[in-house]
Amino acid sequence: MQRLFLMLLIMIFGISGVMGCAGLRPTDDTGKPKITLERVDLMRMAPWVELPAPTLMAMGFVFNVDNPSSYPIKLENCKFSVLFEAPGKNEFMTISTATVYDQIYFAPKSVSQYRVVEFIDSGGVMRALLIPNRPAVVRLGLEVNPLTKEWFTKIATGEFPFKIKAGEGMAVFSSEGAKGDFFVPFEGIFPKK
Amino acid sequence: MRIKMVIAISFILCFFSSLALSQEVRVGALQDTTGATSDVGKDEALGVREATQYFNDTGGINGKRIRLFQYDYGYRVPEAITTYKRFRDYDKVVMVLGWGTGDTEALSPTINADKMPYLSSSFSGHLCDPKKTPYNFVYGTDYSTNARGAITYWFEEVWKKDPKWKELRDKGTKPKFVCFIDTASPYATAPIKAIKDQATILGFDIGPDQNVSLFALDTKSQVIAAKGFGANLVWHGNTTMSVSAAVKDASALGLGADHIVNNWGFDENLPKLGGPAAEGVIGLLGCALFIDEYPAKSRVIEYAKKLNPGIPLENRLIRTVQGWVKVGMAVEAMKKADKAGKLNGPGIKDAFETFKDWPGLKEYGGQLVTLTPTDHRYSSIVRVARVIKGKPQTIGEIDMKAKFPDRWAGWLGW
Numbered sequence: 281m282q283r284l285f286l287m288l289l290i291m292i293f294g295i296s297g298v299m300g301c302a303g304l305r306p307t308d309d310t311g312k313p314k315i316t317l318e319r320v321d322l323m324r325m326a327p328w329v330e331l332p333a334p335t336l337m338a339m340g341f342v343f344n345v346d347n348p349s350s351y352p353i354k355l356e357n358c359k360f361s362v363l364f365e366a367p368g369k370n371e372f373m374t375i376s377t378a379t380v381y382d383q384i385y386f387a388p389k390s391v392s393q394y395r396v397v398e399f400i401d402s403g404g405v406m407r408a409l410l411i412p413n414r415p416a417v418v419r420l421g422l423e424v425n426p427l428t429k430e431w432f433t434k435i436a437t438g439e440f441p442f443k444i445k446a447g448e449g450m451a452v453f454s455s456e457g458a459k460g461d462f463f464v465p466f467e468g469i470f471p472k473k
Numbered sequence: 474m475r476i477k478m479v480i481a482i483s484f485i486l487c488f489f490s491s492l493a494l495s496q497e498v499r500v501g502a503l504q505d506t507t508g509a510t511s512d513v514g515k516d517e518a519l520g521v522r523e524a525t526q527y528f529n530d531t532g533g534i535n536g537k538r539i540r541l542f543q544y545d546y547g548y549r550v551p552e553a554i555t556t557y558k559r560f561r562d563y564d565k566v567v568m569v570l571g572w573g574t575g576d577t578e579a580l581s582p583t584i585n586a587d588k589m590p591y592l593s594s595s596f597s598g599h600l601c602d603p604k605k606t607p608y609n610f611v612y613g614t615d616y617s618t619n620a621r622g623a624i625t626y627w628f629e630e631v632w633k634k635d636p637k638w639k640e641l642r643d644k645g646t647k648p649k650f651v652c653f654i655d656t657a658s659p660y661a662t663a664p665i666k667a668i669k670d671q672a673t674i675l676g677f678d679i680g681p682d683q684n685v686s687l688f689a690l691d692t693k694s695q696v697i698a699a700k701g702f703g704a705n706l707v708w709h710g711n712t713t714m715s716v717s718a719a720v721k722d723a724s725a726l727g728l729g730a731d732h733i734v735n736n737w738g739f740d741e742n743l744p745k746l747g748g749p750a751a752e753g754v755i756g757l758l759g760c761a762l763f764i765d766e767y768p769a770k771s772r773v774i775e776y777a778k779k780l781n782p783g784i785p786l787e788n789r790l791i792r793t794v795q796g797w798v799k800v801g802m803a804v805e806a807m808k809k810a811d812k813a814g815k816l817n818g819p820g821i822k823d824a825f826e827t828f829k830d831w832p833g834l835k836e837y838g839g840q841l842v843t844l845t846p847t848d849h850r851y852s853s854i855v856r857v858a859r860v861i862k863g864k865p866q867t868i869g870e871i872d873m874k875a876k877f878p879d880r881w882a883g884w885l886g887w
Contacts, residue, residue, distance in 0.1 A: 377506040448783040
């Protein structure tokens with residue numbers, strides 16, 4: 281009877297281990313994942329149309345996801361604010377919030393690239409300047425419509441003549457039982473110079 | 474034989490334990506972080522995300538993890554409708570945490586047909602009558618009750634007592650009242666019928682509505698029109714940005730009226746943006762300010778730091794706390810539904826309708842919540858505050874059900 285009980289225990293632990301964990305249990309803790317902004321791509325750009333008609337652009341934010349641990353991690357969700365620099369003011373305006381719910385795995389001890397595509401329209405940018413950015417707009421004496429047009433027409437050259445920031449970023453990774461969840465704050469500016 | 478049995482039992486045990494671990498409860502959240510109400514919506518969205526994480530860290534829905542799908546719809550009704558369909562058909566959520574009045578009211582027939590519980594940040598009184606909107610719920614005193622309560626409070630505590638109005642009182646003058654609202658915004662217009670009804674009950678003289686856009690930077694023409702009418706009291710039905718512009722213009726042009734602001738226009742930012750012009754402005758609060766003292770404050774701050782370390786705490790608003798209130802109420806209903814073995818639309822609706830003086834929101838400075846199958850008004854208590862020394866501070870509460878017992882039932886759905 282004792283043998284039976286022992287076997288039962290061993291099997292429960294053994295099978296739970298196999299079923300409960302994705303990959304091997306870590307033998308070392310080499311730290312949390314890290315996210316850095318590699319670059320911003322202009323994925324799509326419509327010709328400029330005067331406001332209030334909307335002009336659409338799509339931006340690809342390419343991040344480096346560094347998983348230094350010895351187990352795979354799963355991205356549960358990720359969000360960040362997209363900020364454009366007010367030219368000549370050295371200050372950023374929040375334009376939109378990118379949120380993704382892709383569930384993808386990042387291999388152990390590797391750096392992978394992950395791209396988030398965010399669609400931005402000029403009407404939304406104008407409204408974002410008028411409401412959440414209003415204190416800064418008033419303080420800096422910015423004109424909302426000309427600034428929106430400047431951003432959309434200048435970026436269409438592909439030169440990125442103003443800085444773009446991915447700010448207030450937070451990615452939630454799951455180690456699926458190995459080490460719990462990881463909350464990874466991040467932010468980055470492109471171009472870096 | 475015995476070994477085979479042991480193996481079989483082990484597999485069954487492990488299968489069920491793995492199943493329990495992998496179970497999740499899917500919840501959709503519609504947010505405005507970039508649109509016309511993003512001055513208040515962005516902070517609320519942060520609170521919703523942080524509160525969800527807290528509840529997951531403390532056991533979720535009876536052990537089931539909440540998986541939150543949170544999308545910005547920019548306060549555009551068509552995007553809200555497509556996002557809702559995504560929630561329903563693709564994300565397969567059990568309930569939705571909604572946002573604005575326009576989209577919540579537009580979606581109401583659909584969500585009720587789908588039997589999808591919908592807890593919105595719109596506290597429109599139109600959403601509180603279960604005969605018409607059985608699956609709609611709100612997490613604050615509804616706009617109409619709030620508006621009625623606010624002007625009743627002003628009439629009794631300010632108009633009848635404040636030396637500022639003594640001369641007019643002594644002459645027997647009726648208080649003159651106007652509304653500053655975005656007439657194209659369902660949020661701003663939702664309580665107007667109720668507030669004018671209350672103004673009539675109290676014997677006010679009602680002037681023409683002044684149309685103030687949610688995006689307004691300049692409201693001088695509206696202030697001049699109100700001054701021409703001789704307004705003593707202005708109701709501001711918009712959100713903080715345009716309310717601050719109107720309050721500043723009213724001060725600059727010497728309107729001389731008192732101001733009452735609906736709850737989404739009254740927060741820590743109002744005195745920051747309105748400056749001295751905001752001093753003395755009266756408004757409505759649904760819960761504690763972020764900077765107030767309340768029992769759950771330490772956890773609210775802990776999760777703000779943990780999940781959004783890039784956002785300075787001094788920029789946080791009451792809206793973060795409102796996000797916690799919203800999630801807290803939803804979690805309680807889902808837990809009850811799950812315990813009853815009905816974690817689905819009708820089960821969550823039934824669970825909400827069992828709330829009887831539920832005290833859970835007291836931790837966040839909210840009210841006791843009572844919901845019934847015939848009345849979805851969250852509370853009859855109206856919490857009135859005033860900007861004093863640059864900070865919104867509670868000055869009183871008024872129980873509209875107790876004060877107007879004969880009229881209370883008839884106000885359902887206004």
